[in-house]
Amino acid sequence: MRYSVFVSKISPPLSSSIIREGLKEEPNLKIRLIDPAYRDPFVSHTQKVIKNIWFARLTLTTLAALTPPDIDVGITDENLEAIDFEEDVDLVGVTGMVLHAPRAYEIAERFRQRGIPVVMGGPHASSCPIEAKEHVDAVVIGEAENIWKGLIEDLKNGSLKPFYKADAFCSMKGFPPPRLDLLRKEAYMTVNCVQTTRGCPYQCDFCHVTHFFGKTYRCRPVEEVVEEVKRLEGEFVVFIDDNIAGNRPYAKELFTQLKPLGKKWASQASMTLTRDPELLKLAAESGCVSLFLGVESLSPENLKDVNKSFNQVPQYEEAIRILHDHDIMILAGLIFGLDHDDEGVFEKTLRFCERNRIELPSFFILTPLPGTPLFQRMESQGRLLHKDWGKYNGATVVFKPRLMTEETLQRGFNWLCKEGYSWRSIFRRVLHPQQRFFTRVLSNLAYRNIALRAPEGHIPSLSRILQKMNDTIPLQNTRDLIHTVGEKITEKRAQIGQKAADTLQLYSTYNERLKTLFIRLEGSIDRKGANELVKRLRGGLSDKIEQVILDFKDVRAFSSEAMTFLSRKGFLQMEEGKLCRSIDPSLQNQ
């Protein structure tokens, strides 16, 4: 059966009622599924990069597999080949993430001008269905499994509806194998992509996944996954799950069943995976060679803000070490511009990656994706700069950061891309006696090609100062320390124990908008510590800092010498008989 739409080449686009009247029976209904290209001078990928690091998404191959066999279905990935806008087709299906939306709408318009109906689905259309409907004939909200065949029937009957949304999430049983045969296999690093689960048990505020899948975490039957993997040619497989270890018993079973196949695989997981040694061991034994991990931030406050406190910053180094012990390469997702990020975040994070030999750091600027709690918060606070979706690409500032200006965030990010993939940084991260050294270098080379295309950036001027102001100062003489409640530490040591730390810890945050440096002090201060503190403040401050706020709230003990010294220098003030913060606007001149 072939159906075609009988309309003259009209513009403006077709309404579904015109489509309804115009269908005529002919053999072989033909559907073209399109993945729009993302074209950006800095972010989009060349064919060479696609060949080196890009794997196929399962979106359109899944949709093609769901399409009844009597229908002629084809896939165009516009990143690889031009779209034939003159093609004689009965329906065009377009997918797209948020950043693809403008191009997806352009494509839709071109086909609709010829009277060809267009349906759009995927992350963007599902989050902004009303907007998408202005550009296409039908919008699919959420998963297509339960509605795609019905939509095709409606098309045949000339009764395409404006919106389609399944009543429930689909069953994970009996997925048809994705139509990988419709892809230009040789153009990607691999098309061996398999999905084992959908959703994630967590709900990070910036992530689209929970918004899309709700709070569900569904797993495919292990036997079906194993059968699909067995059918794939070649040694390497990508599991395109959002969190492959979201259900530990399931993951353990899956990894156990994968082991005999002798494949190598890569996937994504939350850092919680590293807390289960048995799971990690099974992952490695079943062939896991690299994992994308959402590290996101080195600040516990940031993680708390975005509902990701399950990432434990003090455990990061150990978690990374354990992964390396299992010879698993780490792709760490790191986000910049969160509310506790100041100008020091770029350098601090890069040095962390180098110290811990993170093989492939992936840097992202915080991006509020429509539908997420982060988007709602930013919108209600009036912090979104615009809704030009093409710029919601993770490499462009689209909101007002809290502690930095937009320019500082953008330039710092650009600096990070270039510096993070400079040869110096690459060697710091990969030069180590380890297996697959060349794989690590080659992957870095591919990432370097992308990262170096970032626009010029520079390290914010305060970065060095902020590193010094976020530091530990060791103490020399702890005998004379007096606890802030008045007792001499040496006498009370037993009761106070480790509370009276032998170090002074500095935690600084610079608010560029207020031109204020906040320094929270924690631990104890003796004369040496006080001296070092004053030295750092005097030597380090720049014109950009108009005010320094020292917070002594968490200092548990002072030596009397330190107290006299700091008071004399005007760093300490007494308020209602208690030691409190000192506000000193003119430190540079002392």
Ligand code: B12
């Ligand atoms: C694999 C993947 C990638 C690969 C893509 C490789 C490639 N060839 O494009 C890589 C790792 C490179 C990547 C990059 C990025 N990704 Co990505 N990626 C994914 C991931 C993990 C799987 C995609 C997939 O295959 N899903 C399986 C298929 C079956 O599901 P699906 O795509 O949702 O399709 C179903 C429905 O949506 C619907 N549907 C979809 N399209 C259509 C179209 C029609 C016509 C119909 C009827 C139905 C329909 O039917 C399908 C079956 O139910 C998803 C997460 C996810 N769970 O989907 C993130 C995801 C799509 N990525 C996301 C993001 C943000 C990005 C980046 C922008 C990140 C960044 N800042 O750099 C980049 C953009 C890259 C680019 N330039 O295109 C977000 C998108 C959020 C959003 N609202 O836009 C997701 C959802 C992850 C997340 N945590 O939020 N990604």
Ligand code: SF4
């Ligand atoms: S753990 Fe990862 S996939 Fe899960 S909600 Fe958070 S960011 Fe999304």
